[in-house]
Amino acid sequence: MTxxxxxxxxxxxxxxxxxxxxxxxxxxxxxxAIKMYERGAHLRAYCEKxxxxxxLRVEQIVVGADGTLSTKSTNFEE
Numbered sequence: 001m002t003x004x005x006x007x008x009x010x011x012x013x014x015x016x017x018x019x020x021x022x023x024x025x026x027x028x029x030x031x032x033a034i035k036m037y038e039r040g041a042h043l044r045a046y047c048e049k050x051x052x053x054x055x056l057r058v059e060q061i062v063v064g065a066d067g068t069l070s071t072k073s074t075n076f077e078e
Contacts, residue, residue, distance in 0.1 A: 004042060009050040016043040 004012065019040040023033060060071045 001039065004046045007046070009047060009054075012043050012046050012050070016040055016047065019043070 002011070002015075007015075019036050022028060023036055023040070028036065057071075062070050062072045064070060
């Protein structure tokens, strides 16, 4: 099983989709289904975080009056 930290979004999503398909088939033992469900929950959270991070990065893109792209600096300290 690949660690989440070494996976990109697409790899994690692909594994999550495979887990969902296997669980929907219902051909695994209860213990295996529980392990797959746990892994799926971790993958889902990881994918959601990656999507949130990507959305925040996109929101930081600013188009200047001359059409140039830059990113606005953000101060996350409160």
